[in-house]
Amino acid sequence: MVPDWPHPDKMEKKLHNVPASNSFKFHCQAMANPTQTVKWLKNGKEFKRYQRKEGFNIREHKSTPMLVSLVPDKGNYTCLVENKYGSINHAFQLDVAGQ
Structure with missing residues (x-):
């Protein structure tokens, strides 16, 4: 099956404002069969987890x-x-x- 969002209502917010020094957790829960892959892009370029990038650390949660x-x-x-x-x-x- 094509990937789908199980809770699209949790993804309605399009602009997130966060103060510097804080953390921000991305929400992108999808379901699919077979299992899906998830990629994250910033300004069209992929970024990977566990790397230092542009002034922030990326951690898995x-x-x-x-x-x-x-x-x-x-x-x-x-x-x-x-x-x-x-x-x-x-x-x-x-x-x-x-x-």
């Missing part, structure tokens, strides 16, 4: 990436979920405000 120690920044993030039957994506903006 129950298959959900978490950005920690945020610095002032703004970006468009996309969650891309795909399997052999198709793909879906969810995009939103994260705005990290300075202190």
